[in-house]
Amino acid sequence: MITKDVPLEKLLPKCGNSVYKLVILAAKRAVEISEGQPKLIEVDATTKPSTIALLEIAEGKIRIKED
Helix, strand or coil, X not given: CCXXXXXXXXXXXXXXXXXXXXXXXXXXXHHHHHCCCCCCCCCCCCCCHHHHHHHHHHCCCCCCCCC
């Protein structure tokens, strides 16, 4: 099982060092998970969608699509 504590220092580089981009990406992914999209990491059933989203970002499973 993955630890649920994800340091901000690990997340920010995945989002161009922008807290704004990180929040938007995590929120959008959490909504997708809540609506039934498959999880990209293995977590227990009690893990909240927002936590799953942050863990996926930290592991590089999702990223911001740059235009």
